[in-house]
Amino acid sequence: MKQIKVVGQKILSGNIEISGAKNSAVALLPAAILSDEVVIKNVPSISDVRALEDILSYLGADVYKEGNKLTINTKKVKNIQITEDFSNMLRASYYFMGSMLARFKEVQIAFPGGCKIGERPIDIHLAGFEKLGVKIKKEDNTYILKADKLIGSEITLPFPSVGATVNVLLAATKAEGKTIIRNAAKEPEIGNLIDFLISMGAKIKGRDTDTLEIEGVKKLTGGCVQVMADRIEAGTYILAGVMTGKDLKISNMNPNHLTSLINLLKEMGANIKVFDDYVIASKSEFLKPVSVTTEVYPGFPTDLQQPLTSFLILANGTSYIKENIYENRFQNVSYLKQMGADIEIDGDTLTINGPKELIGGVVTTSDLRAGAALILAALVAKGTTTIKEVKYVLRGYGNIVNKLTNVGGEIVLEDV
Numbered sequence: 001m002k003q004i005k006v007v008g009q010k011i012l013s014g015n016i017e018i019s020g021a022k023n024s025a026v027a028l029l030p031a032a033i034l035s036d037e038v039v040i041k042n043v044p045s046i047s048d049v050r051a052l053e054d055i056l057s058y059l060g061a062d063v064y065k066e067g068n069k070l071t072i073n074t075k076k077v078k079n080i081q082i083t084e085d086f087s088n089m090l091r092a093s094y095y096f097m098g099s100m101l102a103r104f105k106e107v108q109i110a111f112p113g114g115c116k117i118g119e120r121p122i123d124i125h126l127a128g129f130e131k132l133g134v135k136i137k138k139e140d141n142t143y144i145l146k147a148d149k150l151i152g153s154e155i156t157l158p159f160p161s162v163g164a165t166v167n168v169l170l171a172a173t174k175a176e177g178k179t180i181i182r183n184a185a186k187e188p189e190i191g192n193l194i195d196f197l198i199s200m201g202a203k204i205k206g207r208d209t210d211t212l213e214i215e216g217v218k219k220l221t222g223g224c225v226q227v228m229a230d231r232i233e234a235g236t237y238i239l240a241g242v243m244t245g246k247d248l249k250i251s252n253m254n255p256n257h258l259t260s261l262i263n264l265l266k267e268m269g270a271n272i273k274v275f276d277d278y279v280i281a282s283k284s285e286f287l288k289p290v291s292v293t294t295e296v297y298p299g300f301p302t303d304l305q306q307p308l309t310s311f312l313i314l315a316n317g318t319s320y321i322k323e324n325i326y327e328n329r330f331q332n333v334s335y336l337k338q339m340g341a342d343i344e345i346d347g348d349t350l351t352i353n354g355p356k357e358l359i360g361g362v363v364t365t366s367d368l369r370a371g372a373a374l375i376l377a378a379l380v381a382k383g384t385t386t387i388k389e390v391k392y393v394l395r396g397y398g399n400i401v402n403k404l405t406n407v408g409g410e411i412v413l414e415d416v
């Protein structure tokens with residue numbers, strides 16, 4: 001088991017460079033299947049990406065790595081079943097549904113894994129595929145999706161699901177005729193994917209809007225993309241800076257993708273300065289409490305809800321967070337309480353009474369962002385905190401130990 005030990009109350013100062021976005025990379029790698037050879041730059045060094053490289057190799061692709069650049073040749077990719085061993089490695093394995101359908105009009109894949117933060121059904125993805133002419137069968141844990149031909153269609157998503165938007169988009173790129181996806185998700189990672197698909201020759205209109213128009217094409221070829229900066233990683237380190245930084249620079253990021261967080265921090269009186277592609281954050285006294293609701297983009301991201309909870313423990317008064325997207329995303333709370341936080345859970349809402357001093361101890365990570373939240377808490381806690389099961393954190397935060405060590409954090413990764 002991998003665990004992290006953090007000695008708290010160190011001042012973080014220097015520069016943290018943000019890596020490529022996990023949620024972009026995990027859509028871009030499966031999208032490689034649509035073309036013959038693609039180049040993906042600025043790929044983050046995280047275990048979710050390594051899992052996708054394994055799935056691509058299993059399917060027959062040649063994956064060449066050169067620093068942060070991947071060249072993926074998919075000419076020898078075969079239509080073989082993606083078994084549970086592979087699909088279970090990560091949630092985004094289900095993007096092979098869309099990409100394999102586009103390539104072979106058929107895919108067999110076991111139900112995806114991923115963080116247990118709620119039910120996470122895939123009914124919206126499947127309904128979208130059906131509209132494109134796909135027949136769906138489920139045998140035990142395996143979905144068998146097959147179409148005689150993919151036919152463009154008008155699809156209105158009942159909820160702007162990120163995953164469903166990506167999956168339907170992937171399949172529609174090679175459908176016959178035009179597909180319109182209404183109520184599509186507008187998360188910037190989808191824009192990154194659209195740029196990649198267009199670079200292969202796909203015909204897509206409506207980037208960054210909730211209506212996507214895809215004119216299917218027969219063949220896609222080539223393709224090159226730079227993975228956008230990870231807005232959730234950036235947001236997490238900005239919070240670290242406001243909690244315990246001295247001019248901590250968070251660079252190589254796009255503040256426009258984090259407007260909801262930045263506005264909230266300004267409203268609280270946090271000491272942050274925002275520039276074109278970096279933010280400087282310093283420890284802030286007298287933070288005002290706030291009420292926050294998680295929303296789809298550009299609202300406050302659910303992926304920053306747990307890190308924000310650790311931060312609001314330091315605010316002067318009672319803050320509220322309503323989690324609107326997932327039904328089980330509070331698994332960090334009991335550990336934060338163990339460390340000294342005063343937090344109540346009432347249905348989908350947290351009441352956080354601050355400020356409270358946190359004390360180090362032994363805590364366990366249940367999912368990716370819960371782990372990030374516990375690391376933030378440990379950075380300001382008195383004494384040492386041991387955080388177990390950090391494999392979840394390593395899924396999405398590349399080089400987190402080095403990044404924090406380089407700016408003065410005292411943090412080690414141990415294999416026990």
Ligand code: UD1
Nearest residue numbers: 023092120121122123124125161162163164302303325326
């Ligand atoms: C993506 C992100 C994840 C982020 C989430 C919300 C990736 C790889 N992951 O996840 O980090 O937390 O967006 O911003 O990009 N739902 C259904 N049926 C469906 C699909 C979704 O009921 O078919 C529900 C989910 O259970 C959840 C909500 O819709 O409650 C949001 O899900 P969705 O936007 O699809 O998130 P993901 O794509 O799984």
